Amino acid sequence: MTPAISVSGLVKTFGRTRALDGLDLTVTTGEVHGFLGPNGAGKSTTIRVLLGLLRADSGTAQLLGGDPWGQAAELHRRLAYVPGDVTLWPTLSGGEVIDLLGRLRGGLDVKRKTALLERFELDPAKKGRTYSKGNRQKVALVAALASDVELLILDEPTSGLDPLMEAVFRECITEEKGNGRTVLLSSHILSEVEALCDRVSIIRNGRTVETGTLNELRHLTRTSINAELATAPTGLAQLPGVHDLSTRDTTVKFEVDTSELDAVLKHLSAAGIRSLTSQPPTLEELFLRHYEDDLR
């Protein structure tokens, strides 16, 4: 089966800025794919290339088996998009915008629209200019979720939503996945990504730096270990994959590359383990590791 989205070696420059620098991204049909990266990493640019709004300088992009630039309008019939920063027409009501976008996609399910308006507690009779940021976001979300499409492209869709609404959003996405839809979810909210996504891609400076399932990615990060041993440990610092080691008498604290965990634990048990706590890596740590490179 062809993947819903397949991008390789994508390059896009704006003047002297290289927004995308050989980006790769594959989203399999039926999965929820997390798309992560610091501000300015190129997430929105990638999405706008996929929507045929921008023309890539080089590289290939395939969307639902078609060419996102050349066949934009036809492909758009099969997808719905929620922009990160929703601006509405000031004189149109939210309900009008939802219906309009639905009709432009070729029809929307009125029953589902009504249900979604209720779940998101959105008043559709207000004029566009009177909505708060969160409510504008809801207008775009309801419009997208009420459409009968194969692919949802969501660019930081929960920015501005309160925690209750975010929970509603998670429910909705889980349902969409159950209905066999594919979702590309660009997000900064890691708990959201952890809860929803089957696979994630992390990008930085216009390149993909990691991609895989959350479990695979966890292997790439470190587990923190705190152990009390029977005898003072020796040679621990020389083991591959051990970082930030601190020793006080027979107590050791360190971080270990998850791939080396087995070897290190064997070494510890040779010294006799009295107590041991280990903290599994969070996505946050993984994420920070990539973000921090930017800060340096």
Added chain:
Amino acid sequence: MSTLTGTFSLVRLALRLDRVRLPIWVLVTVVTALSTASAFKQLYPDEASRQRVAASIGSNPALLAIYGPIYDTSLGAVTMWRLGIIGALLAGLMSMLTINRHTRQDEEAGRLELIGATVVGRHAPMAAALVVTIGANIVLALLTGLGLAGQGLPVGSSLAAGFAFAGLGVVLAAVTAVAAQLSENARTVNAIAGTVFGVAFVLRLVGDASGADGPGWLTWLSPVGWIEKTRAYAGDRWWVIGMMAVTAIVLFVVAYALVGRRDLGAGLVPPRPGPADAGASLNGVFGLAWRLQRWSLAGWAFGFAVMGYAMGSVASGVLDLFKDDPQMTKMMQQLGGVSTLIDAFMSAIMGIVALVVSVYAVQATLRMRAEETNFRAEPLLATNTGRIRWAASHLVYPLVGSAVMLTLAGLGAGIAYGIEIDDVGGQVGSVLGNALVQLPATLVVAAIALALFGLAPRFVILSWAALTVFVLLGQLGPILQAPQWLMDVSPFTHVPKLTQQVSAGPLIWLSVVAVVLGVVGLVGLRRRDIG
């Protein structure tokens, strides 16, 4: 802390943001004034020639309507007579747009919120906008005045002329400041202030053209009329300029009071809730464009019907008065048409109408760019909507809208003139023809905007520059005796006068140019990045 704290910093910010725009407005005004004065010095070098001009203008409602009365036969007075309209337009638009940009437009975009949260008083943004606009008008007044004096005109009167324009600018600034409190929407603010401006023009026009027995006092009701009532070079009534200042101050006080009575971001007219569902008419991009453009279309269309009617009703006096005066005939020919005088008059009037219709056409075309930069085009283009279809939904308005407006102006003028001379059936057709013949040139202007939008979207503002050049060529070209190649740059130069042996050639050529530019723009739009 006073409500004006921070005004000085905001003034500096506004000056930084407008450092190109404002000098251009001022410069164009000054250059226009100077070139008119120096051209008239050559055209009417002696008192006798100017007396002839003044005599014929005084008895001619058509010229009185367009340019107002001549108060004296000095070179200065004749220059001021000719400058009135364009000076008013430049100073007025500069002030209106500047105030709106720094008040409601900033507020609507949320920039004012960012500023309002810093150490800035409630009234500071408005005060800063006023300081900048009044300052620009004073500079405009001084440079225009000194420039005219440099042409050998009396210094005091030259300054009165400069300050008459500036006075109108400041009054318009005050009107806009009040309008900016009424609506939340910067576009509506421009519409309100623009309507006041338009009504002022029409009042002056009807007042001046009404003759001895008519409602000449109407001119006094119009801020635009106050420019001529200042009588620069013919008595220098500084108290009229004082009157403008007082009017502006009263309006400023109203605007200030209104700022204190409303919330940030809100207007005084509260928004009503809309329908919860889209009606059947909002069925796609064409329905959407109709929703977005309909009020603007209706407002402009109404304005042109009224304008046409007003022009038509003052036209009746033209025939008799023109016949005996070869000098005037020649002058009128320079302004527009040939041979049959009423046709010449209608042709001249419709030439001006077409320029104003072009303003609508450019604005309606550039609505697409506004939709794009506000990220409102993006969600539409992410649906099953091609770029060309989206563009077409907006292009209906410059295309059909311009035709509708020229038709309404032509019908209005034809019917009004027909009623005057008891020949509605005979006149409507020919006047309408005079109006519609302008359509291809108007569409060329819209097509320039479309081509820029497709090829160089960052530079769409150049379409206004192009239109300004066409206006100046039309207004000043004949006076300055500009070379033909330069006049040929403007599409309006090529509009045939219906009184001549009409050949369809120029109309076809203009249409071809419009189509080619339009296609270039659409192809560009298909190929470029959005956003």
